[in-house]
Amino acid sequence: MFDALVTRARVKSPWVLHFDCGSCNGCDIETLACLTPMYDIERFGMINVGNPKHADVLLVTGTVNHRNKKVLQALYEEMPDPKVVIAIGACGLSGGVFRDAYNVVGGVDRVIPVDVYVPGCPARPEAIIDGVVAALGKLRQKAVPTAAGAGGNGRFHPRMKATGSS
Numbered sequence: 001m002f003d004a005l006v007t008r009a010r011v012k013s014p015w016v017l018h019f020d021c022g023s024c025n026g027c028d029i030e031t032l033a034c035l036t037p038m039y040d041i042e043r044f045g046m047i048n049v050g051n052p053k054h055a056d057v058l059l060v061t062g063t064v065n066h067r068n069k070k071v072l073q074a075l076y077e078e079m080p081d082p083k084v085v086i087a088i089g090a091c092g093l094s095g096g097v098f099r100d101a102y103n104v105v106g107g108v109d110r111v112i113p114v115d116v117y118v119p120g121c122p123a124r125p126e127a128i129i130d131g132v133v134a135a136l137g138k139l140r141q142k143a144v145p146t147a148a149g150a151g152g153n154g155r156f157h158p159r160m161k162a163t164g165s166s
């Protein structure tokens with residue numbers, strides 16, 4: 001019962017972490033535009049957080065390269081389960097125009113699992129918001145209740161702690 005309540009809270013009010021792997025920053029500008037009053041994703045209960053331990057959704061823009069792939073992997077590992085990943089823009093999907101560069105690994109899914117792909121160069125804010133909504137459906141499917149409210153990787157989600165369940 002309590003787990004179902006927490007899952008509902010997480011899906012209804014997802015906390016989002018944005019990581020930029022690099023590239024031209026076009027997709028980052030579009031992603032940040034989602035936070036502006038014009039698109040205002042906070043009206044859907046979403047907030048942008050800076051700590052991976054607080055995040056439900058990881059938004060990744062830019063091209064993964066040999067230098068930043070370990071950072072991306074570390075951020076992913078630190079997020080509590082269940083979690084979802086959205087790759088944004090042609091660079092996030094495949095490396096985009098930079099895919100043949102010597103230091104480029106490729107798309108985000110070469111390094112961590114991706115749940116939703118948002119194409120475009122750049123991806124439009126409306127498409128990014130659609131991607132987040134699709135990802136929340138996957139988050140709901142992944143949310144398997146576990147003992148004492150712990151995530152699948154053994155970490156407490158901060159919202160569980162805030163309710164005093166730990």
Ligand code: SF4
Nearest residue numbers: 026027089090091121
């Ligand atoms: S997909 Fe296009 S707009 Fe987005 S970061 Fe890559 S080059 Fe820039």
